Amino acid sequence: MITVIEKVAEMRAFITQARKQGKTIGFIPTMGALHEGHLTLMQEAKKCSDVVVASIFVNPTQFGPNEDYDAYPRTWPEDLEACSAVGVDVVFRPSVKEMYPNGWGTWVTVAGITDKLCGKSRPNHFRGVTTVVAKLFNIVQPDKAFFGQKDAQQVVVLTRMAQDLNMPVEIVMVPIVREPDGVAKSSRNSYLTAAERKSAPILYKSLCAAQQLVSQGEQSVQNIVAAVVRSIKSEPMATIDYVEIHSFPQLEEMAGLNQEALLAVAAKFGATRLIDNIILKPGERG
Amino acid sequence: MITVIEKVAEMRAFITQARKQGKTIGFIPTMGALHEGHLTLMQEAKKCSDVVVASIFVNPTQFGPNEDYDAYPRTWPEDLEACSAVGVDVVFRPSVKEMYPNGWGTWVTVAGITDKLCGKSRPNHFRGVTTVVAKLFNIVQPDKAFFGQKDAQQVVVLTRMAQDLNMPVEIVMVPIVREPDGVAKSSRNSYLTAAERKSAPILYKSLCAAQQLVSQGEQSVQNIVAAVVRSIKSEPMATIDYVEIHSFPQLEEMAGLNQEALLAVAAKFGATRLIDNIILKPGERG
Structure with a gap:
């Protein structure tokens, strides 16, 4: 059985309950359009967590004004089925308004290592990533969070964020999953x-x-x-x-x-x- | 009996233990040089928390280059005695190096409301405050954190930060304590x-x-x-x-x-x- 939660308060209540029971929480933040790469992250989480939470949220703050936010693939029914098949316990699927209500205005930024590689051609991208992941970490309070090596800079940036802000979470990097011809799943x-x-x-x-x-x-x-x-x-x-x-x-x-x-x-x-x-x-x- | 902890890892271990025992945690972040205003915060925390943690850390990132970081009063023996007298359980007293090790570089910034009032004459002050408090919240994981109304803008900014980043903490504002002639304790x-x-x-x-x-x-x-x-x-x-x-x-x-x-x-x-x-x-x- 898989639970779908759309509200921050409900997600928090679920986590509080799980924590009270001494359960460990593994977390996979995603933007949906799930592929084998995501599912591998979930399987890794499953191996070492009592409760596996995946989030599906196409995060507007990490897209540039001319990027593909609107076009980004949204495949909810398939995503839910995939999460269920792989044994995810909870899918957290907030709305944009739930994550960024009126008057919202707090950013988490990692300096230096966000200027190079993807940061050069995507200014403010990593600020959006670190901010939304900081929020999700505070909501889900995971022991471990799983990210794919495909976004290696993202993993480095998030690891730095977690260390620098003393977040009580371990960032786990999982190898790239590829198509038979070598193309990285994306x-x-x-x-x-x-x-x-x-x-x-x-x-x-x-x-x-x-x-x-x-x-x-x-x-x-x-x-x-x-x-x-x-x-x-x-x-x-x-x-x-x-x-x-x-x-x-x-x-x-x-x-x-x-x-x-x-x-x-x-x-x-x-x-x-x-x-x-x-x-x-x-x-x-x- | 009062415990003094200087390392993040030890503080975290203490908190993990307390949380396992189902205890609630009240937290008072301070820069030391404690006066009656601080002690009132501690007394408030004591009323509604199983464990009271106070931090004493003169945070360099919230002082401007021409401000009084070096001159800021440091009165450790008296501070420890005062915390002990008022029933604080743990004083967290990290070094600057412990909080900002080499390579550190992640900031938490609240936009808009930090530009006015004290933010106008103290640029970057609130960025230092929000960042260090975010770190301390992650280390101490309090249910409630107590701040004095004297720094009213600080309370508003921290409340906004906690809301915006979905931090699982309640910010409590405590009225100003004054000298007999009306001067706010500071x-x-x-x-x-x-x-x-x-x-x-x-x-x-x-x-x-x-x-x-x-x-x-x-x-x-x-x-x-x-x-x-x-x-x-x-x-x-x-x-x-x-x-x-x-x-x-x-x-x-x-x-x-x-x-x-x-x-x-x-x-x-x-x-x-x-x-x-x-x-x-x-x-x-x-």
Whole structure:
């Protein structure tokens, strides 16, 4: 049996009750349009939590004015069924008005690491993410919260937020789930035309090639980035937004590849912006 | 018996234990230099909480570069004794490094209502207050937190923050405690020279005169403010920073005095900036 809750007060009452019974709470915040990546997060949560709560909320504050808030896929009946099938106990599904009532005006911002990568082309995006997740954490009060590595910068930013604000929650990062051809699962893949979808595997292919370079001893960040750029450009349908390498999880500039590093890419296929990444490991095969 | 805790992890462990035992937690965040105003907050907390936690932390992020962070009075032995005498269970007394370790960088900001009153002459002050209080709330996880009306804008801002971020805490505002001559108790009163101290009662005197005007039927915000300004200016040692009237607790502009309103003043006496306020009630005697 799955419970659907739409009001903050009801969600809080449920949590208070669960906490009184000494239950641990695992939480998966989502924007819905659930795919296998989300379901993997839920399964992970299930393994180590007495109660699993997923939220479905397309958060307006993390979309830019010219981004896809209105177009973002909303697939409620399927989402509910998927949550139920995977054993989620509660789906929290608030309205925009419930989360941002009249007069609302408090932001949580993480400085520094939000300026690079996706933060560069999506100003205020991470402010929206950190703010809504801070709110959801306060409502759901989870012991652990689960996020996909696909949004690696998001995981780093949220981990920093939780640490910096002393939130009593553990952030768990779960590996990327991919289609058979390597494309990272994403709700936005549904925007792709058949031709765009066919060219999308270039991103992961380029990332794997980079890991191979590293395994062969390449240590120059500049050379690796150049190789990835070249590789993505070989696909005419792809327009690069960024290819960047940063230390992980600090997201600092790196001169040479002497520790684990995040290689992250963003590219447009037609009007659709896709992101992908791998953690480069010096001396390991990709 | 009173417990002193200096580490976040230890404070959290204590709270987890107390929560497991079903105890309610009352919290009083302070910057130390405790006076009767603080002790009243603690007594209020004691009345309705199983465990009373007070924090003593002179928070650097809420002081401007030219403000009195270094000079702020630190009176630890007396503070501990006072907490103990009034029945506080735990004093949380972290170091600056414990609260803001290397790499720290997450802010909580409340928009709009932080620009006026004290926010005008103390930019970034409220950002420091909301951030440190958000941190302390996450560490102490109180059911209720107690703040003095002397910092009325602070109470309004923190209430807004708690609401906007769905924090599971109730903010309780406790009336101002005054010296026999009407001066609001404040840690900063210790800065005053004898002559300045002697002129300080002008603030409360002016506030009371304003309430009398209102009780006599004066409804013009402009007239009331003008009367208060005139009254404070009659004291040569006082230099006005602001005299403002706003709706309470929304802190919005008011044309006429048709509802409860905050009349707040700030003035310098020599180098020392004092604040005071009353809630004006239409049709009531002050």
